[in-house]
Amino acid sequence: MTTTLITAVTNQKGGVGKTATTIGLAGALAEAGKNVLIVDLDPQGHLTDGLKVPKAPSGTGAANLYRALVGEFTGSLADLIATHSEPAGRIDVVPNAYEMFMAVRDVDKVKAREQRLAKMLAPARGVYDQVLIDSPPSLDILTDNALTAADGVLIPVQAEDxxxxxxxxxxxxxxxxxxxxxxxxxxxxxxxxNLLRRPVNTLAKSVLDELGKLEGLPILATVPLSVVITEAWRYGKTPVDYAPDSEHAGAYRTLAKVLTEAAR
Ligand SMILES: Nc1ncnc2c1ncn2[C@@H]1O[C@H](COP(=O)(O)OP(=O)(O)OP(=O)(O)O)[C@@H](O)[C@H]1O
Ligand SMILES: [Mg+2]
Structure with a gap:
């Protein structure tokens, strides 16, 4: 049976590259032949937009992430999944629905509120090699769900104070x-x-230095600021597909190796 690793891509700070990291990593994992599921847990729905995956339907009885988290949708995980295809392979996505914006308020009111996502993702174990959760920029009930459902966490940061x-x-x-x-x-x-400006200025160098000293939290990869990311996003591709020879694609392949190793 496949060993499944679930990873929350998390930082409550906005705009640091959680979604870009999730997309990039998913592309690199798919390129390496892995079976990947990504969950767009952020009500903003940027991951769904970035991969040009159709939004899930909204409304009473709809099969979407919001209805599953509040316990109104009790069908199979497969019914929540849309697919993103690229030459390297297929990436399964639990996409955003417009009504996800109600999740923070409503998941808070249901029983076992922090365990909703873990329960929903239980059927993914043994099926997917890697599950990635794109978290919202907040420390709320959705992030608690991501941190409860995951085996590990990947933290995108910028070289800023x-x-x-x-x-x-x-x-x-x-x-x-x-x-x-x-x-x-x-x-x-x-x-x-992420979003590292080149040449690296003195301030960024000193922050990188501080980050490098954090025990038990290695810097796994560095992704420079570049139009490669925003262009790939515009075309609904992962950077590994859009610019396979870029430094960005290389960084995501490095991350994919780390998670593949961690899944063993
Ligand atoms: N390395 C990069 N180079 C250039 N642009 C980037 C890079 N990484 C991310 N971006 C862009 O910066 C913005 C923020 O990135 P992203 O959406 O991935 O961050 P986030 O942490 O998910 O944000 P949020 O907190 O809103 O969810 C996006 O417009 C994205 O396209
Ligand atoms: Mg995001």
């Missing part, structure tokens, strides 16, 4: 989810430094 501050909030939150909601602690895979 605000990312150091963000970690001071995120790491204790992960520790509290470990203590209160999990039987086994989340594996901290590490950091992905």
């Amino acid at each position: 605000s990312s150091l501050t963000a970690l001071q909030l995120l790491l204790p939150q992960i520790a509290s989810v470990d203590a209160d909601l999990r039987t086994k602690p989340l594996e901290l895979h590490g950091l992905v430094v």
Whole structure:
């Protein structure tokens, strides 16, 4: 049976590259022949847009992530999935629905509220090699669900002071989810430094230095700021497909190897 690794791509700080990392990594994993499922847990729906996957239907009885999280949709996981195809293979996606914006309010009111996503993703175990959860920019019930459903976490950051501050909030939150909601602690895979401007200025260098000193949180890859990411997004492709020889594609392949290793 396939060993499935579920990874939450998380940082409550907005715009650091959670969605870009999820898409890039999914492309690299698919290229390596892995069976990949990605979950667009952010009500903004950027991942769904970035891969040009159709939104799920909304409304009473609709098969969508929101209805599944609040327990109104009890059908199979397969019914929630749309597919994104590219030359390297297929990526399954649990896409956004417009009504996902109600999830933060409504998931808070249901029983076992932090375990909803874990329960929903249970059938993915043994089927997919890798499941990636694109988290919203908040420390709310949706992020708690991501951190409860996952085996490990990948943290995109920028080489800016605000990312150091963000970690001071995120790491204790992960520790509290470990203590209160999990039987086994989340594996901290590490950091992905995204949107790095070249040449690297003195300030960025000093932040990189600080990030590099964080124990148990290695910098796994560095992804430069470049139009490659926004262009791939515009065309609904992953960077590995859009620009296979780019440094970006290389960084995502490195991350894919880390997660493949962690799945063993
Ligand atoms: N390496 C990069 N080079 C250029 N643009 C990038 C890069 N990474 C991400 N972007 C762009 O920067 C913006 C923010 O990235 P992204 O949406 O991945 O961040 P996020 O953390 O998911 O944001 P949010 O917190 O809103 O969910 C997007 O418009 C994305 O296309
Ligand atoms: Mg995002």
